[in-house]
Amino acid sequence: MEIDGTLLTILGITAGVLILSGWVEQIIKGYKTKSLKDVSKYLMVFISGGSILWLIYGIIVADVYIIGTNIAAIFLMMIVLFMKKRYEKISKINQ
Numbered sequence: 001m002e003i004d005g006t007l008l009t010i011l012g013i014t015a016g017v018l019i020l021s022g023w024v025e026q027i028i029k030g031y032k033t034k035s036l037k038d039v040s041k042y043l044m045v046f047i048s049g050g051s052i053l054w055l056i057y058g059i060i061v062a063d064v065y066i067i068g069t070n071i072a073a074i075f076l077m078m079i080v081l082f083m084k085k086r087y088e089k090i091s092k093i094n095q
Contacts (some may be wrong), residue, residue: 012065019069021075027083035091038085048077
């Protein structure tokens with residue numbers, strides 16, 4: 001079964017948008033509540049590792065959608081991690 005190139009492009013972009021939307025929602029929620037204590041550090045480690053491996057794979061196969069999605073995912077995860085550390089520090093100071 002061969003899939004049209006346009007359909008593959010739409011599929012890749014849609015997958016990227018769906019994956020990244022979860023991180024954007026988490027950032028917005030964390031910013032509003034000033035808390036990311038419920039976000040597991042193991043979640044961050046495993047998903048970061050997976051994104052780095054997907055990025056390497058995307059570079060090897062020269063797939064711009066895999067590369068772009070995973071660069072964006074790593075960037076968004078870094079924001080969540082920064083916010084998590086910052087809010088935990090503030091929380092400890094306020095106790």
